[in-house]
Amino acid sequence: MSESRYDLNKNLAQMLKGGVIMDVTTPEQAKIAEAAGACAVMALERIPADIRAAGGVSRMSDPKMIKGIQNAVSIPVMAKARIGHFVEAQILEALEIDYIDESEVLSPADDTYHIDKTKFKVPFVCGARNLSEALRRIAEGASMIRTKGEAGTGDVVQAVRHMRAIQQGIREIVSLRDDELYNKAKELAVPYDLVQYVHNSGKLPVVNFSAGGVATPADAALMMQLGAEGVFVGSGIFKSGNPEKRAKAIVKAVTNYNDPKVLAELSEDLGEAMVGINADEIEILLAERGV
Amino acid sequence: MKIAITALQGAFLEHERILEELGVEYFEIRKKEDAKKEFDGLILPGGESTTIGKLLYELDLFHILKSKIESGLPVFGTCAGLILLAKDISNDDKRYFSTMNITVKRNAYGRQLGSFETTGSFGSLESVPMVFIRAPYIEKTGDDVEVLSVVDGNIVAAKQNNQLVTAFHPELVKNFVDIHKYFIDEIITKR
Numbered sequence: 001m002s003e004s005r006y007d008l009n010k011n012l013a014q015m016l017k018g019g020v021i022m023d024v025t026t027p028e029q030a031k032i033a034e035a036a037g038a039c040a041v042m043a044l045e046r047i048p049a050d051i052r053a054a055g056g057v058s059r060m061s062d063p064k065m066i067k068g069i070q071n072a073v074s075i076p077v078m079a080k081a082r083i084g085h086f087v088e089a090q091i092l093e094a095l096e097i098d099y100i101d102e103s104e105v106l107s108p109a110d111d112t113y114h115i116d117k118t119k120f121k122v123p124f125v126c127g128a129r130n131l132s133e134a135l136r137r138i139a140e141g142a143s144m145i146r147t148k149g150e151a152g153t154g155d156v157v158q159a160v161r162h163m164r165a166i167q168q169g170i171r172e173i174v175s176l177r178d179d180e181l182y183n184k185a186k187e188l189a190v191p192y193d194l195v196q197y198v199h200n201s202g203k204l205p206v207v208n209f210s211a212g213g214v215a216t217p218a219d220a221a222l223m224m225q226l227g228a229e230g231v232f233v234g235s236g237i238f239k240s241g242n243p244e245k246r247a248k249a250i251v252k253a254v255t256n257y258n259d260p261k262v263l264a265e266l267s268e269d270l271g272e273a274m275v276g277i278n279a280d281e282i283e284i285l286l287a288e289r290g291v
Numbered sequence: 292m293k294i295a296i297t298a299l300q301g302a303f304l305e306h307e308r309i310l311e312e313l314g315v316e317y318f319e320i321r322k323k324e325d326a327k328k329e330f331d332g333l334i335l336p337g338g339e340s341t342t343i344g345k346l347l348y349e350l351d352l353f354h355i356l357k358s359k360i361e362s363g364l365p366v367f368g369t370c371a372g373l374i375l376l377a378k379d380i381s382n383d384d385k386r387y388f389s390t391m392n393i394t395v396k397r398n399a400y401g402r403q404l405g406s407f408e409t410t411g412s413f414g415s416l417e418s419v420p421m422v423f424i425r426a427p428y429i430e431k432t433g434d435d436v437e438v439l440s441v442v443d444g445n446i447v448a449a450k451q452n453n454q455l456v457t458a459f460h461p462e463l464v465k466n467f468v469d470i471h472k473y474f475i476d477e478i479i480t481k482r
Contacts, residue, residue: 004408007408007422008403008406008407008408008422008424009403011406011422011424011460011463012403012406012424012425014302014305014463015301015302015337015338015339015370015371015424015425016301016338016339017300017301017302017304017338018298018299018300018301018303018338019300019301019338019339019342034341035345036345037300037341037342037345037346037349038342039300039301039338039339039342040339070402074341074383074397074398075339075341075342076339076402076403076425077402093404096401096402096403096404097402098402098403098425099403121404122403122404123403248349251342251345251346252346252349252350254300255298255299255300255321255346255350256321256322256350259321259322262322
């Protein structure tokens with residue numbers, strides 16, 4: 001991938017900032033998401049809550065289903081490939097997907113290596129629990145990062161933990177002396193130049209969204225106040241009582257995340273939130289996949 | 292001079308950084324009270340036009356801003372901002388401010404694989420760096436519209452009295468302030 005292509009891919013993530021990316025499983029849901037103000041949709045066969053319930057091996061979605069969603073909406077369409085499954089990624093690139101999510105939500109195809117994302121023209125977003133994971137994914141070619149959170153739970157605790165960890169990691173690097181950066185790169189197991197970038201600029205070199213467990217407008221605003229530049233909402237919308245209304249409310253909450261009055265207004269009467277599973281009570285932590 | 296930027300979704304911080312570099316005062320519009328303030332120019336940044344268009348209505352900003360633009364407020368739209376100002380969109384039924392006599396095509400270069408960067412002229416400026424991200428272009432222009440930039444036969448920047456639009460993103464180019472300067476010098480100051 002040429003440097004200018006990588007820049008263009010980072011630029012697309014910049015255009016998504018301040019927006020909500022919604023998981024959808026059908027063209028109808030995609031249309032609802034677009035009409036509610038989603039800045040992009042993630043096309044997948046089963047939303048994380050159902051993947052969790054079904055168990056077994058979870059893979060890239062059927063291209064036919066992805067194409068159906070691409071034809072249904074005009075906003076960017078993302079889709080997931082399994083961690084390390086570069087052929088699934090090749091297929092998604094052939095479909096001209098706008099962003100590939102190399103995702104821990106699907107079953108990993110490789111327990112050691114991630115996809116070499118520099119080999120692709122289409123952009124990748126990857127999950128991270130901390131700065132070390134985030135910078136490794138960027139070194140591999142990711143042009144956007146999201147917290148892993150714990151998908152399909154409706155429990156925001158892990159997303160909060162991961163966002164705080166990333167932000168703390170950044171603040172720590174900023175506070176170091178220049179001659180301490182080499183050792184930091186060693187400790188984090190990431191390239192020196194990325195540590196240097198974070199030290200000089202006080203942020204990641206790519207856009208950083210929040211994902212995994214966001215279920216309410218307040219959750220979304222919480223993640224924004226903690227430093228997220230936008231939010232992915234998976235099961236939280238289409239597993240709730242009134243998806244349309246909730247989707248709209250979350251979109252507005254991300255724009256006005258700093259205004260409690262607005263947040264109070266739009267949190268009203270949204271119907272039932274997704275039931276949710278306590279992230280401490282589940283057996284498989286998706287976030288532990290792909291470190 | 293004070294410029295307002297709609298900060299509903301998309302790349303508004305990038306515009307703010309340029310205004311800081313130029314030493315121009317600005318503020319963000321996120322709700323009705325913001326839109327009612329006094330300001331000398333408005334920037335409609337890039338992002339998803341469907342999202343921003345939706346939020347303009349939902350947050351009760353639409354009519355306030357439309358009437359200001361109609362009564363001559365200088366406005367600069369990039370990418371999604373261009374779509375919001377267009378009178379016609381050839382491949383979409385939605386319409387937003389509809390204040391500029393142009394017909395635009397959304398996602399005119401296709402999906403992300405069609406995104407590209409190039410250089411071109413803009414009015415009297417040469418070698419302007421241009422970044423196109425899932426960009427639109429202008430298919431037709433009507434009365435009073437001055438074409439400022441053409442790339443590969445397609446119109447990518449234009450002006451109509453108080454309104455300036457670019458299909459590309461000058462806010463994404465580091466250390467490049469020329470188009471914003473044009474907006475300030477040629478449109479706001481000469482108003």
